[in-house]
Amino acid sequence: MPSLAAPALAATLRQLADTARMIVWMTDADGNCLYLNQSVAAAVGDHSRIHLSDWLQFIHPEDAGAVHAQLAEAFRTRAEYQHEYRILKGDGSSRWVLGCGAARFDADGRFAGYNGTILDVTRQHEAHERLARSEAEYRLLAENTSDLICRCDADGNYVYVSPSYQRLLGHDPARIIGTSALSTVHPDDVPQILEELQRQEITGADPQVIDIRKGDSSGRYLWVGAKIEAICDPITRKRSGTVSILRDIAEERRAREQIRRSEERFRRLTQLSSDWYWETDSGDRFTFISEGIHKVLGTQPQDLLGARRGDLAVSFGNTELPHYQEAIGNHQPFRDIVFSGTNRLTGRRFHASISGEPVFADGQFKGYHGIGRNITKERTVFQQLSDLADENKALVEHSTDIISLADGQGRLLRINDAVRDVLGYEPQACLGRVHADFLHPDDVPHVKAMADELRSASGMGMVKDYESRYLRKDGGIAYLSLSASWSAKKKVMYCIARDVTERNLARIALQASKDQMLTMLESIGDAFFALDGNWRITYMNQKTAQFAGIERDSAIGQIVWQVIPGIVDMPVFRHYETVMLSRVPLVVEEYWEPSDAWVEARIHPQSDGIAVYFHDITARRDAERTIRDSEKRLREIIEMTPAAYILADGQAHFLDVNPALCELSGYAKEELVGQGLGVLFTYCPWHGALSMPFGPTVAHGMEAVIRHKQGHELHVLFSGSIRRGTDGMAESFTAFLNDITQRKQVEQQLETLATHDMLTGLPNRVLINRRLQKMLDASPDEAIAVMFIDLDRFKEVNDSMGHAPGDLLLRQVAHRLQGCMRPADVVARLGGDEFVVAAHCSDGRSSAAAIARKLLASLAEPFQVEGQEVFISASIGISMFSEDGRTKELLFQNADTAMYRAKTGGRNNFQFFEAEMTAEAKRRMALEHSLRRALERNEFEVHYQPRVDLKSLRVVGMEALLRWNHPQMGWIPPSEFIPIAEDKGMINAIGQWVMAQACRQTQALMDRLGRALSVSVNLSAHQLRDPALVGSVRAALSESGLPPSALELELTETALIEDVDHSVNVLRTLKQAGLMLSVDDFGTGYSGLSYLKRFPVDILKLDRSFVYQRTEGVSSFEFIKALVDMAHALKLSVVAEGIETPDILTLLTDASCDHGQGYLFARPMPLARLEQFLEEENVPASESGGA
Incomplete structure (x- = not known):
């Protein structure tokens, strides 16, 4: 029966008939639609109301009879069919479609209907029509053009000849069809044609016009321009024929000959001049160049033929080259382009100018011709004048002498920069001031008289040399030697002044020194x-x-x-x-x-x-004799003293030592005398005093370090004196040493206890402060990274294994961190599981990131602690000197802030400090403070998101979600406060409260609504490790009266696999209590379905990102369908999260997913709103006005 489509459906079908490019369809045996492809089905909706006859109504009336007959015959014989017909569109136009169909039979061989496609083939029809019109137009053009057009087969025989052949050559086109095209070509031109065809076959290049001679019916040859195109197979490049266009070029050749003769006359003229004439082809290669080039380049013209201008070893000016390249690239004329080079014969530099015009033939660019000029002399003269002007200007501007110009009143009109160096005044500030303003007051009368004399008649043309004192800007006096002359014509005074201050001061000082020397010699x-x-x-x-x-x-x-x-x-x-x-x-x-x-x-x-x-x-000499006696007695004392004694000369070489020094150092006296003090001393703070003129002479109680002959170092207390000559240089050096090595060892031990962590041996907070400050002081312009490292979940390891294994783990962590760093960097422990690294970073943040990745990688390997493998990770915060702070205190603070960002970002990562983190850190501290009192202040609420059965679309349960309504900050996202609760150990207490609330409120809902519901509560990894978890769950069930089967506990993949054995034991206990267990956010962790078989779970929750993912070549449906089937095979129910669109709902329903939740059904809501939502769902359809 034909379908009576509703108006809306009819409109949709009308739109498909007008626009659909492809329809894939399936009907049953009666012609009712069973399937449409996805894009069409999305537009139609319920396709079960469509009948085959609904489509046939759109067939063009002229095609309808044939299509109906063919369809009837095909349905009668169950045969395949294919036909093209037109669809009449809504605007009255039509389009062509190709309909195909094939019968479908069931397993018993009974006819079950047809499968088929409908494709839009309008473009193919339009292309065929355009091709037909193009062929007609082409033939019309060929029949009426004056050019000769022919086509030949692979053997070179004519298959088509245009009528113009008879008009130009006298050949009857009909009679020469089948004859060889080369038979009427001049024998000398045949190789040229074959070479052109071969070039096209090999390279696939476009055809080029060639000049050949073609014989007419009388046997006479005519010149024609031939463009012959080879028709080749695109893959094999084998020629299957040719298409040729020939044009009479007799007049063109005569014109070219006239041009050639004219150019020949021009060439002769250029040979007689210093200029030269040149020609290039389209590839910029010289084809002709006249003799004049030899005078410029020193190269014979014939040696340049075939060369490009770029091969001539010449250079263009910065402004000339772009103009030349632009003209050449656009085939445009160019004028007076200047270049320079070196004559190959004379070695002299030359400058030349070229101008050129492009040459075209048959509209094709053939090259350039032009002239060149030798402009070396004029350029040389111009450059000399320019250089002379520059030199004169430089002489004035860069002269160390002051050069000035003043008018008749002595006002300065011009002055060079030397005034700045000599007198300290800026040149611009001097202009307009009177020359006398700068003179020493005592010299003004003398200089004024000299100027008056120069301006007088007797001084005309005279140059006056004199010295005068000038006042510097800083108040000092400068002595200047001046030469001045007056120009009566220009009414200006020229003056050059040289600073002779040092010379005058030296002369004065020399005389004073001479007088002083005579006085000294007398005194x-x-x-x-x-x-x-x-x-x-x-x-x-x-x-x-x-x-x-x-x-x-x-x-x-x-x-x-x-x-x-x-x-x-x-x-x-x-x-x-x-x-x-x-x-x-x-x-x-x-x-x-x-x-x-x-x-x-x-x-x-x-x-x-x-x-x-x-x-x-x-x-x-008498005193020396007394001294010698005294020194003998002193020597006896030195030999007997227990203190080590040293005597050295002014160049720090041992002169004498006593037995106590030999015993202390292990050296014999003979091994030291004559050697430098460096043989014994490895450190002596007073050693430089020997080479310091008039330096210190006495030292008491200074510490030094000497090296024992056996190699170990000894600390000594050093007291000494230096005897200096009258020139202040050391003449001798005496010292006594006392061994304080044992005392220094005790001091070092005390220093280590004060500056190092006793557990790990690393620097402690005191020492890291010192060393970081030293790094900042030593490298004020170098990037330095400060890293705060906090071990993730170390407290749990410490609590579960004990403090002794925890200490062992900390020592191993310290060892690994030290192994990653360079000697110049610092690793320290602040206490607990917190470490600090300070490192030089030559490449700034990229170097710091590389170090952080290296540290994380070193901690990723398992640790062996008392026979057990322990895995641990770290969160690292990084602040950079100096962009994040210029003091160590600020760098520590910002690194700590960045470390907390790393922890909240999922741990086992590093984060650089960002400015906004400061505000985040303050907010985090405020949240942490408020969170500790949130439970007792009743600031928490439990909201619920309904879970729907995807078959019945009825609510079967809900997920309990924690919400925090802060009294000042408003609603705080769980993603912000849950990590704080976990990090600060508050999550277990909060989780117990959520469990109790969810159980109590769910049971109350079931009592009021009289229907069964289930509630799911999320458990974190912290709660799973809580020994009190099972007890708190049982208490919540007992106090609320909620059946265990109505409570579902949700755990993430990550929480489950963190400690598999522990997780399995806890989950079995909860399962035995009758609870439902689910794996939350499946698809975001690192486990698989096969891995989950170890856990007694009932439900698998698909994460939203998994539902919406796309993989190349595989649809979301295929992914989800495969996962759901495998989960069902494992006796697991599947719940999909994040259902937001009807398309996703349809996809999940088709994939047999059991339950779902998402914004398409309902957002999370408070308890009162949830109760209202469930009551509305309970209202029967008849009461809600539904049909």
Whole structure:
């Protein structure tokens, strides 16, 4: 029976008839629709109301008879059918479709209906029509064009020739069909044609126009331009024929010949000039270049043929090259493009200019022709002028002399930058000021008079040189040497001033020094005299005259032996002669017989003689004898003292040691004397004082370190003194050492106890503060990462295994963390399970992230603790110096904040500090504080989300969900406060409260509504490990009266597999009590269905992300259907979460999923709203007005 479709359905079918591209359908034996493909079914809805006749009404009237007849015959014979027909669209237009069908039979061979498709083939029909029109237009064009058009087969024989063949060549097209096309081509041109075809076959390139000669009916050859295209198989590249277009080019060739002759005349002209003419082909290769190029490049023109301009080793200017490249790329003319290079014969630099015009033939670009000019001379002259101007400007601007220009009143018009360096004034600030403003007040009259003289008639053309004092901006005085001249023509004063301050000050200082030296020579206690190369006395102080018993004034200018008879026979005179000849200073001690005294003489060579200082040392020699006696007694004391003794010279080499030092160091005296102090000392804070002029001379009680001969170090208490000469340099060094090694060891032990963690040996909070501060001070511009590391769930390990195994685990963790770090980095333990790392990060955050990943990876491996494998992870917070803080206190605080973010982010990860974390940390602290009182203040509520049977769409239960209504902050998301509760150990108490509330409220609902319900309550991993869990569940059931079978406990995959054996034992106990058990959020953890077989669970809850996932090549339905089937095979019910759309509901229903929950049914709601929701569902259909 034909279907009587409702108006809405008719409208939908009308839309499908107008727009659907593909319909896949299935009917029963009576023509009723059983199936439509998904895109069509989504639009139609309930397809069971559709009959085959509903579609036939849209067939174009002209095609309806044939289609009806073919369908009737096919249904009668149960045969397959295929036919094309038109659909009449709603706007009156039509479109073509292809209908196909095949009979379907059941297992007993009975006819069950038809399967088929309807495809839109309008585009194919339109393409065929366009092709037919194109072929007609092509033939019309070929028949009427003046060009010769022909087509040949694979053997080169004509299969089509246009009528223009007869008009141009006199050949009858009908008579030459089947003959060879090459038979009428000039024999010399045949290879060119074959080469062109072969090129196309090999490369697949487009055809090119070639010039060939074609014979006419009289045997005469005509020039034609031929474009011959090979028709090749796209895969094998085998030629199956050709299509050719030929054009008469006789006139074109005559025109080209005229152009060639004209260009030849032009070439001859260029050969006679210094310019040159050039031609290039389409590939920018030179095809002609005149002789003029030889003068520029030094290369013969014929050597350049075939080369590109880029091969000429020339360079374009920065502005020239883009213009040239743009013109060449667009085949446009270019003018006066300048380039430069080096002449290959002369080696001289040249500059040239080129201009060019593009050449086209038959509309195709053939290349360029143009001229070039040698512009080296004009460029050279221009550059010289430019350089000269730049040099003059640079001379002024960069001169160290002040160069200025002033008007007739002395106002400065121009001044260079040197005024800034010499006087401290900015040049701009000087302009407009009077020159006298900068002069020393005492020099103003003199300079003014000089300027007046220059401006007078007598001073015309004169240059005045003078020196004057100028006032610096800082108040100092500068001496300047000036040259000034007046230009009467321009009415300006030119002036150049050079700073001679240092020279004048040096001259003044030299005179002062000379005066000072003479004064000093007269006042010193030593006698001094000087002799020239002829032994004449050139200077003598009064001390010398008194010592020698002579008159000073009469002695100067006399030969020395004339003034002091017998001196040449004295031993000291031989030393004078030695220095006079060798020019090497000498210090000697000799007996001066005339005065019966010992003298020390210091003889120094001078440019024209010698200078001699000497003084009486008779008393000193007597004192030295006394000292030698004293030193002998001192030596005896040193040998007997128990303190180690050292004597060294000014260069820190051992001169003497006593037996106590040998006993202390293990060295023999002979092994140390002559060696440097570095042989013994590894650390001495006073060692640098030896090389420091006028440095410290005495040290008491300083600590030093020496190395024993056997290699170990000893700590000593060091007291010493340095004897310095008059020049302040050390002459000798004496020291006594006392062994304090045992005392230092005790101090080191005390320091270690104060700065290190006794359990792990790592630095403690005191030492990490010191070392981090040292790192920050030493590297103020380097990135440094501070990492707070907190072990995840260490408290649980400590509680379950005991404190001793926990301590062992902490030591192993410390060892692994240290193994990941470099020696320059620091690992410390703050206490408990908290560690800190401070590390240099050359690449900033990327280096810090690499270190954090390395630390996490090191902790991922199992730990062996008392024969058991223990797995542990860590949460790491990172703050970076200096972007997150410039003080260690702020870096510690921000790293701690980031660590808490890592913990709330799922643990076993690291997080960098972000600015917003500070606010988050404050909020977290506030929430943590409020959470501790939330239970007693009744701030928690239990909301419920209904669970629906997907077959009956009736509510069968609900999931209990905890909500927190904070009195100041409002509703707090569970994702924000649950991790805090878990981390701070409050989750068990809160979980017990939720369990009791859910049981009590569910039983009350069942009592009021008179219907069976179940409630599911979530359990965390913390609760699963709680020994009181089973007892609290039984207490909640007992107090509420709720049947155990009405309570469902939900556990995540992660919680179950954390400790499999423990989980199995707890779940079996709960199962034996009659409870229902479910696995929550399946698809987000790391287990599988086969793994879950170990647990006594009843229900599998599919996570929303699993329901909505997509995998390449596999639909969501296939995923879910397979999972549901396997779960049912394991006797598990399946509950889908996150059902939000009817499509997902249909998909899950088709996949045989048992129950579901989601926003499509209801959002989580408080108890009162849930009761109202269930009461509305209980109202019978007749009472609610339903039909």
